[in-house]
Amino acid sequence: MQLRILGCSGGIGGANRTTSFLINDSILIDAGTGVGDLSFSALTRIEHVFITHSHLDHIACLPMLVDTIMGSRNAPITVYATETTLNVLKKHIFNWAIWPDFNKIPNAKAPFMRYSLLELGQSCCIDQCTITAIPAVHTVPAVGYKLDSGKSAVIFSGDSVCNTEFWDIVNSTENLSHLIIETAFSNREYELANAAKHFCPLTLLEQLKFLNRPAQVLVTHLKPADSELTMQEILRDHSNISISRLEQNQIITF
Numbered sequence: 001m002q003l004r005i006l007g008c009s010g011g012i013g014g015a016n017r018t019t020s021f022l023i024n025d026s027i028l029i030d031a032g033t034g035v036g037d038l039s040f041s042a043l044t045r046i047e048h049v050f051i052t053h054s055h056l057d058h059i060a061c062l063p064m065l066v067d068t069i070m071g072s073r074n075a076p077i078t079v080y081a082t083e084t085t086l087n088v089l090k091k092h093i094f095n096w097a098i099w100p101d102f103n104k105i106p107n108a109k110a111p112f113m114r115y116s117l118l119e120l121g122q123s124c125c126i127d128q129c130t131i132t133a134i135p136a137v138h139t140v141p142a143v144g145y146k147l148d149s150g151k152s153a154v155i156f157s158g159d160s161v162c163n164t165e166f167w168d169i170v171n172s173t174e175n176l177s178h179l180i181i182e183t184a185f186s187n188r189e190y191e192l193a194n195a196a197k198h199f200c201p202l203t204l205l206e207q208l209k210f211l212n213r214p215a216q217v218l219v220t221h222l223k224p225a226d227s228e229l230t231m232q233e234i235l236r237d238h239s240n241i242s243i244s245r246l247e248q249n250q251i252i253t254f
């Protein structure tokens, strides 16, 4: 199974694309601006979109994805998220003002897009990949995802400062191969990181002390202003962890 990183930046500009990961051809984890680089035919193969939370950098391409492929698929595209996140999408995005309600187009019985509730702790198995919503702590209700092929598992923190339950799940995942974890800001933005409920290297490395499995740690969601500095601070101060920057277009086999 392949996880392709379409975007993993905390912002835009130049080659930066915001969070979106593609599993094989058909499953998206978040729909940030990285989705926009896919070819039209690759877009039409997307069937399932799992959303971590409602922030724009994680959903920016969802409305245009649905509009672009609507006439080219026989089945609706399914958007999975928690109830709160689905309600935000319904009320604030697919509300006819920001974007048409593709859950009612061409008609409510056979729409181009349907919603599927996936609550915290729930799993969904698609094409032999089990996707489980795991706890996240952010400024809006959020989840991370565990992606398990059976052979190995990748855990994605989403936008989150971690909590005990998160580490319990990470540490009890016996086949864990990769942990994708966010660090948006450098240490000089310590206060902003705390206010925005993101990690900076200081808080990330404190939390990584709870990791007791030999997984490859991949850092995501670096804000462009300080991305180099943030990685330097992580690499300078970490100890005994296999840690590197998650790269756009990286392919993780799991």
Ligand SMILES: Nc1ncnc2c1ncn2[C@@H]1O[C@@H]2COP(=O)(O)O[C@H]2[C@H]1O
Residues within 6 Å of the ligand: 010, 055, 057, 139, 159, 184, 192, 195, 196, 197
């Ligand atoms: N007080 C704040 N709380 C939350 N986000 C903030 C705040 N001030 C600035 N931001 C920015 O708003 C962004 C919203 O998306 P992010 O969570 O990726 O990152 C957040 C920060 O970069």
